[in-house]
Amino acid sequence: MDLSTINPALLVASLMVAATPILLAAIGELVVERSGVLNLGVEGMMITGAVCGFIAAVWTQNPWVGFVGAALGGAVLALLFALLTQVLLSNQVATGLALTLFGLGLSALLGQGYIGIRAPTLPRVDLGPLTDLPVVGRILFGQDPMVYLSLLIVAGVWAFLKFSRAGLVLRAVGENHGAAHALGYNVRIVRTCAIAFGGACAGLGGGYLSLVRVPQWTEGMTAGAGWIALAIVVFASWKPWRLLLGAYLFGGVTVLQLNLQAGGLAVPVEYLSMSPYLVTILVLVVMSAGRAPGSLGRTFHASS
Amino acid sequence: MTGTLLALEGLTKAYPGVVANEDVSFDIGRGEIHALLGENGAGKSTLVKTIYGLVKPDRGRMLLNGKPFEPAEPRAARAAGVAMVFQHFSLFDALTVAENIALGMEDPPKTRDLARRIREVSETYGLPLEPFRMVGDLSAGERQRVEIIRCLLQDPKLLIMDEPTSVLTPQEVKILFETLRKLSAEGTAILYISHKLEEIRALCETATILRLGRNVGTCDPRETSAREMAELMVGGTLHVPERETSEAGEILLRIEALSAPSPRAFGTALKDISLEVRRGEVLGIGGVAGNGQDELLAALSGEMRVKPGMILFEGKDVGPEGPNLRRALGLLAAPEERNGHAAAPEMSLTENAALTGTVREGLTRHGFFDWGKSRKFAQSVIERFDVRTPGPENTAMSLSGGNLQKFVIGREILQRPEVLVVNQPTWGVDASAAAAIRQALLDLAANGTAVVLISQDLDELMEISDRFAALNGGTLSPPRSARGLTVEEIGLMLGGAHDMEAAHV
Numbered sequence: 001m002d003l004s005t006i007n008p009a010l011l012v013a014s015l016m017v018a019a020t021p022i023l024l025a026a027i028g029e030l031v032v033e034r035s036g037v038l039n040l041g042v043e044g045m046m047i048t049g050a051v052c053g054f055i056a057a058v059w060t061q062n063p064w065v066g067f068v069g070a071a072l073g074g075a076v077l078a079l080l081f082a083l084l085t086q087v088l089l090s091n092q093v094a095t096g097l098a099l100t101l102f103g104l105g106l107s108a109l110l111g112q113g114y115i116g117i118r119a120p121t122l123p124r125v126d127l128g129p130l131t132d133l134p135v136v137g138r139i140l141f142g143q144d145p146m147v148y149l150s151l152l153i154v155a156g157v158w159a160f161l162k163f164s165r166a167g168l169v170l171r172a173v174g175e176n177h178g179a180a181h182a183l184g185y186n187v188r189i190v191r192t193c194a195i196a197f198g199g200a201c202a203g204l205g206g207g208y209l210s211l212v213r214v215p216q217w218t219e220g221m222t223a224g225a226g227w228i229a230l231a232i233v234v235f236a237s238w239k240p241w242r243l244l245l246g247a248y249l250f251g252g253v254t255v256l257q258l259n260l261q262a263g264g265l266a267v268p269v270e271y272l273s274m275s276p277y278l279v280t281i282l283v284l285v286v287m288s289a290g291r292a293p294g295s296l297g298r299t300f301h302a303s304s
Numbered sequence: 305m306t307g308t309l310l311a312l313e314g315l316t317k318a319y320p321g322v323v324a325n326e327d328v329s330f331d332i333g334r335g336e337i338h339a340l341l342g343e344n345g346a347g348k349s350t351l352v353k354t355i356y357g358l359v360k361p362d363r364g365r366m367l368l369n370g371k372p373f374e375p376a377e378p379r380a381a382r383a384a385g386v387a388m389v390f391q392h393f394s395l396f397d398a399l400t401v402a403e404n405i406a407l408g409m410e411d412p413p414k415t416r417d418l419a420r421r422i423r424e425v426s427e428t429y430g431l432p433l434e435p436f437r438m439v440g441d442l443s444a445g446e447r448q449r450v451e452i453i454r455c456l457l458q459d460p461k462l463l464i465m466d467e468p469t470s471v472l473t474p475q476e477v478k479i480l481f482e483t484l485r486k487l488s489a490e491g492t493a494i495l496y497i498s499h500k501l502e503e504i505r506a507l508c509e510t511a512t513i514l515r516l517g518r519n520v521g522t523c524d525p526r527e528t529s530a531r532e533m534a535e536l537m538v539g540g541t542l543h544v545p546e547r548e549t550s551e552a553g554e555i556l557l558r559i560e561a562l563s564a565p566s567p568r569a570f571g572t573a574l575k576d577i578s579l580e581v582r583r584g585e586v587l588g589i590g591g592v593a594g595n596g597q598d599e600l601l602a603a604l605s606g607e608m609r610v611k612p613g614m615i616l617f618e619g620k621d622v623g624p625e626g627p628n629l630r631r632a633l634g635l636l637a638a639p640e641e642r643n644g645h646a647a648a649p650e651m652s653l654t655e656n657a658a659l660t661g662t663v664r665e666g667l668t669r670h671g672f673f674d675w676g677k678s679r680k681f682a683q684s685v686i687e688r689f690d691v692r693t694p695g696p697e698n699t700a701m702s703l704s705g706g707n708l709q710k711f712v713i714g715r716e717i718l719q720r721p722e723v724l725v726v727n728q729p730t731w732g733v734d735a736s737a738a739a740a741i742r743q744a745l746l747d748l749a750a751n752g753t754a755v756v757l758i759s760q761d762l763d764e765l766m767e768i769s770d771r772f773a774a775l776n777g778g779t780l781s782p783p784r785s786a787r788g789l790t791v792e793e794i795g796l797m798l799g800g801a802h803d804m805e806a807a808h809v
Contacts, residue, residue, distance in 0.1 A: 165412070172396050172407050179394040182358065183408055184378030291569055294397060 006259045009135040011252075016143060017213060019251025020150050021046070021205040021222075025229035026236075026243050027154050028201025034161065034238055035194035036174035036295035040096025041081055042202050043226025044103020049074035049203025050210040051107040054217045057119040066119065067146070067207050074203020075196045077103055082195040086188045089299050104220060114217045121215045122146060146208050151244075153201065158240040170194060174293035177300040187300050202226065228277075235281060237290020250280040309334045309493045310355070310373070310462055315364035317350055324350035326517045327364070332462065335491045337484060339504040339525060342514035343537055343734040348497050351514070352464050355495070356388045357381035382410060387455035388464040394451065397440030397570055401450050404439050408454040425456050429483045440570040444593045445476045452483070463487065464495045469503060473592055474762070474795035481507050499537070499735075500763075501530035515539050538735050552770070553583030556754045557604075557635065557723045558616040564599065567608055572596040574603060577780040579773070581723060581754040586745065588769025588786060589758045591798060596778040597758050598640065601727045604756070605637030606630045617723065631663040634722030638712055640731060640758075642705070646712040649701035653693065656700050657682035657715055664719040681718070689714035690740065706737030713741050717748055724748060727758040742768050762794060774798045 025042050032039050052073025057066025081099050084090045122144040125131070130141040161167040173180045173190045181187050205225070210217050228250060236242035253276040261272055310332045317325045324347045332338045342348045353359040355366065357375030366373040368384055375381035378388075395404055402419050406412035413421070419435035426433040431449040439450060448468060455463055465484075469477045484494055484507065498504055504511055504525045511525040513536045521536050559579040566573050574596050581587050591597060602608035604615065606627035614623040617635050627637075639645045647656045658667050658678040667678045682696035689710045693703055700708055713729050729745065730738035746768055749755045758775075759765050765772060766786060773783040774797035781797045 165406075168399075168403055168407060171399065172403075175396040175398050176394075179390075179396060180407075182378070182390060182394045184357070184382075185407075291398060 006256075006263065009138050011255055011259065013138045013142065015248060015252040015255045016139070016147050017251075018255050019247045020147050021208045021213060022225050022229050022232065022250060023154065023244065023247035024150050024205035024208060025202040025226055026232045026247055027150075027157050027240065028198035028205075029229055029233045030236075030238060030240060030243055031157060031161075031170070031201075032194050032198035033233055033296055034174045034293055035170050035191050036177055036293050036298065036300075037085065037191050037195055038092050038096065038297040039078070039081055039099070039195060039198060040093060040230065041077070041099025041103065041226075042198075042229050043222055043224065044100035044106075045074040045077045045199045045202035046103075046206035046209075046226045046229075047107040047220070047222045048077045048103045048110075049206030050221060051111045051114070051206075051217060052203065053207030054114055054119050054210040055110065057211055058114065058117060061120050063120050063122045063211055066211050067204060070203040070207025070211075071200040072203065074206065075200040077106075078195045078199020078202070079192070081199070082192040085299070086191055086195075089301060092297050092299065100226070108219045111217050111219060115219075116216070118216055119211055122212050144212055146204075146212060150204075150208075154240050154244050161240070171293070174295055177295045177298070181300070191300075202229075205229070228280075232280065232284070234292075235284030237287075238293065239290060242284070242287065246280055246284050249283055250276050253279045307334055308332070308367075309336075309369065311367040312351075312355075313365050313367070315351065315354060315361045315366070317347075317354060317359060317361050323517050325354070325361070328514070328517070328519045329364075330512045330519060330522060332493050332495060333510075334461075335488050335493055336510060337488050337494045337496060337508045339508035339511035340495055340497045340514065341499065341501075341504065341511050341533060341537055343499065346514040346537070347517040348514055349466070350517075352388065352466060352495065352497060355381070355462075356386060356464060379410065382408075382458060385459070385461035386464065387458055387460035387462070388466070389448070389451045389455055389468055390466055395439050395447055398438065400436050400438055401433055401442075402435040404450055405435075405454045405457065409457060421457060422453060425453055429453075429456065429486065430479060431483065443595075445472050448472065448480075452480075456487075460492060462493045462495060464497070466497045467499075468496070469498065469500065473798040474791050476592075477503070501525075501533050504533075505530060513537055534735065552585040553752065555580050556583050556618060557581040557756070558619075559604075560614055560616065562603060562610060562614045564603055564608060564610045564614075566596075566599050567602065568598075572599060572778045574599050575778045577778075579780060579783070581756055583722075583754055584749055584752050585770045586749045586755045586757055586768050587783065588765035588772045589756065589775055589780070590762060590765050590772060590794065591758075591760065591775030593760055595775045597727055597760075597775060599778070600775065600780075601637060601639055601725060601758060604635070604725045605639065606635075628663050631660070631719075634664075634720075635725075636660075636664075636716045636719060636721035636723070637725040638716050638727070638729065640728040642708050642712055643701060647700040647708060650699055652699055653686070653691075653696040653703075653711060654679045654682045656711075657685060657696070660715060661719060682715075685711055685714040685718055688718060689744065706733040709733045710737055710741060713744065717744055721748075721753055723754045723756065725756040725758070728760065729757070730759075730761065730764060738764075762791065772797075 025046050029039065029042050049070035053066040053070025056069025057063050077099065081095055084095045085092050124142055124144045127141045131137045161171060169185055170190055173185060173187050177187045206222060209221060214221065232243055232246040236246045257272040257275050261269060308331045313329050315325050315328045328351060340348050350359055354361050357378045357380055373384060375384065402415055402422060405422060406418060412418055422433060422435045431453060433446065433449050433453060439447060468480060472480060488494060496508055508525050511523050512519060513521050515537060559577055562574055562577040564574045572595055603610050606625060609626065610623045612621055612623050617633055622630050643649045658673055661667050661681050665681050667674055667681065679696055686693060686696060691711045692707050703711065713726060716724055729741050742764065745755050745757065757769055769786045771783040772786040772789060774781045776798060
């Protein structure tokens with residue numbers, strides 16, 4: 001086989017692109033879970049975001065409007081989850097699974113007539129001489145804007161949870177909702193906001209798939225990325241920087257194994273295909289020492 | 305004292321099926337230490353939740369400094385100068401001390417300034433506390449300090465304390481009282497909720513007694529005997545358990561150098577515990593909450609299996625065995641938490657009786673439950689232990705705390721245990737049910753069973769145990785004869801005051 005066809009700089013640059021949808025969905029779900037809610041509907045919100053973003057971008061011929069549409073689509077679906085679990089107190093696991101199935105069906109319906117069309121995509125930034133730097137230029141200064149935005153969101157979530165008052169309240173609600181209620185915090189509102197944020201992030205992740213990564217609309221195009229995002233949140237022990245590591249690791253091994261397949265490595269394709277999952281889980285398990293938020297997945301009712 | 309701080313006038317709050325408070329009126333003076341007494345379910349919690357803005361009264365009003373006071377939420381109550389130290393459920397294990405305190409403040413300063421103020425206040429009141437430690441790693445006494453300091457940082461005019469001493473050693477209680485007296489002298493009124501009468505007599509100036517949601521009397525606890533107050537609380541005369549002294553027989557249960565990690569996060573590991581329990585004795589094990597009680601019960605019941613040779617029952621090694629084999633031999637246990645641990649809340653009493661009774665009562669036939677027999681067994685527990693319920697088909701959660709506790713303890717007693725291990729058998733149980741449970745344990749011991757009583761209630765331990773040992777940080781002190789043991793000595797056995805010092809303002 002010929003490993004010289006693999007260019008390390010290009011590999012890193014493309015792993016960032018491959019990891020961004022999962023990273024966006026996962027950072028949203030991280031906030032949701034830190035507030036004590038387990039939303040298993042990430043996959044459904046992602047694909048709804050993908051189709052909403054695609055439609056909005058095709059209609060306006062503007063990829064940015066597309067991303068706004070993707071975030072809104074994901075957030076609206078998430079608010080449905082919030083209504084069911086926070087107001088009507090339904091079971092979070094069952095509702096989340098239903099949300100995924102609903103999102104897959106809804107997106108297929110909305111996306112009829114958009115199959116095979118191309119949407120306007122985001123150009124990569126070009127900072128002239130900076131982008132032309134060897135190796136680092138392409139990685140640091142030659143990505144599309146959404147990659148930078150996703151990193152900003154991760155940093156923002158980290159700072160929000162660690163330093164801000166609202167972030168402290170959110171963690172408190174997730175840790176012990178009874179105590180947070182007793183101190184006078186509105187558990188339901190905090191959680192609803194977190195769920196909506198999680199939905200918007202998942203929607204952005206889906207939009208990135210249909211507008212940049214692929215870029216076109218096909219049914220079921222998320223292909224389990226939402227589930228990977230959920231798993232990465234857990235294995236990253238609910239910590240933003242570990243989550244970034246997990247997502248990039250997953251993206252990296254995915255791109256690498258594709259390159260290896262193309263390079264004709266003498267290993268059955270099935271083993272290569274499973275490698276991203278195995279490596280990501282292995283590394284994060286070895287690193288994991290965290291503890292789930294105390295109230296994760298438990299239904300809150302003010303009378304108890 | 306100079307005038308009334310908070311006046312309650314005719315407060316009434318009804319929930320579907322129960323009236324929690326009915327026409328409750330009383331006044332709290334400025335700087336007064338006012339006790340609120342009553343049994344579980346007497347409406348104390350509802351009343352303080354009303355004052356703290358968590359519950360809206362149906363009728364009646366409150367006046368704070370003569371002005372109407374209607375807090376819509378705890379934030380409003382805190383802004384008006386009302387602070388509350390909860391009995392439990394109000395700390396966050398995975399957050400630091402400083403973060404926990406910041407959550408209870410309206411407008412917390414920057415973390416660094418807050419940490420400095422925490423150190424200042426904690427030193428002033430003799431409650432040392434490190435602002436950046438995780439709350440999950442603190443002892444129960446230290447956790448309470450977090451709550452108290454959280455309140456003190458807001459300069460409250462009224463401090464509500466809900467059962468503050470249930471988790472403290474006697475030395476810690478003494479220091480807490482010093483702190484409270486100091487606060488009172490500085491003009492802070494304290495509403496002190498408890499059912500420990502001696503404490504109230506030592507600390508409070510006025511006591512209001514609630515029974516079934518009504519104010520049944522106000523007295524000066526310094527001049528009223530504990531018995532009189534108890535009878536006001538219960539509304540009748542109180543039966544005190546009687547014990548017959550019996551000779552301790554042969555050794556039934558032997559624990560040898562038992563060490564085991566805790567199965568829970570933030571639990572306490574058991575360290576090198578050795579113990580012998582003899583036929584016919586009640587061995588009391590005291591200790592402040594979270595010092596290994598749950599772990600010790602789990603190790604004895606078989607929920608947590610331990611290494612061979614650590615637990616011997618009549619000479620037979622049962623350490624690596626699970627609960628069923630231990631039950632078959634006669635080693636039975638009743639854990640602390642009745643809803644969800646000792647009983648499955650949503651299952652009927654028959655089902656709950658069958659859950660622990662199958663092995664010893666033969667409630668199965670060819671591997672299937674014999675429901676007729678199970679029902680009869682549940683019925684006999686209900687009759688023998690005076691459990692107030694319409695019948696065994698009712699769910700466990702439909703019973704009041706005291707009745708369910710009588711059921712879960714009675715269920716084990718009727719299985720004729722050789723050794724019975726109970727954890728907190730009368731926690732949150734009204735005085736008459738508690739007396740009945742203690743009497744049943746004494747009767748059991750008189751009939752030759754070895755009883756291991758794990759409890760945080762020192763009065764209970766002194767009342768019924770023959771020997772006493774203390775759990776502290778997962779280690780067990782050598783047992784001593786319970787007769788003639790003073791509260792001071794017990795306090796030292798429980799680990800003393802955990803580096804607390806008296807207030808020095």
